[in-house]
Amino acid sequence: MTSGLFTTLLLILAVLSGGGLAYTLNYLRRLNRAAEDSHDKAALSSIPSSPVPILSHISNRIAFMAEALLEQKRVESYRQKMTAMEKQEMAHLLEKETLSRQLERQLNETRQANLMVSGLNRDLEQINVSLNEAINRLSALNQISRMLGMEHDKKQIYKMAVSLPVELLKAEVGLLMLPEIGTDDLVIEFSHGITGAKSGIRRTIPNGSGVAGWVASNKKPLLVSDFDDQNRFPSFSSLGYRRRTAVSAPIMIKDELIGVISLINRRDNTLFREEDRTLLATIASETAMAINNALLLERLQRGYFSMVQSLIVAVESKDVYTKGHSERVTQYSLLIAEQMGLDIDQLEALQQAAVLHDIGKITIELSILNKPTTLDTEEYDKIKDHPLTGFKILEPIDFDERIKKCVLQHHERMDGLGYPNGCVDQDILFESRILAAADAFDAMTTKRPYRNPLTIQEALLEMRRCAGTQFDPDVVEVLTRVVNAMTNLDGVAMVQ
């Protein structure tokens, strides 16, 4: 680069030198011509007096031009550098701009992704809430199903079929209505949340503009989400309350309508939804199964009870002296129990226990039952086995446990000297004490193979003598009143 520059400079110098030489020669020729033509004064004045200044001028011009060339070269070099730097800067700016655009795009994509994730989170939260709700409902439904499945009493099942969904779905009012046999009426069997006694109120199905009537007629579950948003059913119930929302389902066994469950209004003022209708329909279905099982069990137990009653007849036919004994014991027992204020469940248990109390005698030989003389120890032991044998015969039956206990305890004594377990006082069920007194009184007043019957007065006196040791004194007191009332009606003297 430097050598090229110098070469160029030398060339210029050569040219300039050549020019200077030519100029000098020309100057000399013009000088000669001026000398030849001395009369041309103007020409002569234009000729420098000496060639030295000219050469000096040429030399200066050459130096100036060389300097100018060098300056031009520097400027050119600087310009090239600047251009290169500008290009580099431009490239850098372009690169920065591209990066910036990429960053912006990525930022937008991240924002979009964040929005999507946020949306997904919300969806997930919603799904979680729905799942939790569904799990809670399934869990509650499972519990209701288990509770209904364990219950064999129809009344209790009806009560549970209302109270459990009322609690689960936060209903204000719950109703269970049963179709009345032989009519087209629905009758309220159980209600929850209605002020005053509403059971027994009737609703006619065909004319029923009511919700339950529609469900019974169509045998389908029904949701009336918002009473204000429809004209099919009146919003004011004839039972005395305003309906805002309701759900109802039929209880069906195969194609037969067994009842209708209705829930009306919610305690939190929200509306019933489609899933509430489905849930109530499932509970109604579980209720139907529970009722069906209860009916089957009832039928089975009736059959078993009939069979046991036949066995009682067989026992009494073996032991001619105890014929009719169970019937009379039942009669005495119920009269005493009613006087002493036992409730309906206790009366029912006592009645069945009184009928069955000597069922265990079926295993005792006839020769022992009808022996006219005093029993020996071995024979008496066999007699003493009959309460426990009776208990074992009844054990497989899904009876009220009190029935079995009465049969087991009907020969226990208050002083603990009875059999089979020697129970004392409060260990003996109250119903068993009534049965024990009624049983003993009837045994005393009827003929036995080993003795003649006592008179009623004699028997009552014997009962009173044994009150507090063998018998519950309160029961003996009431028995005395009951027997006196009976004998008085028959015209027999009373025992005080």
Ligand SMILES: [Fe+2]
């Ligand atoms: Fe007995």
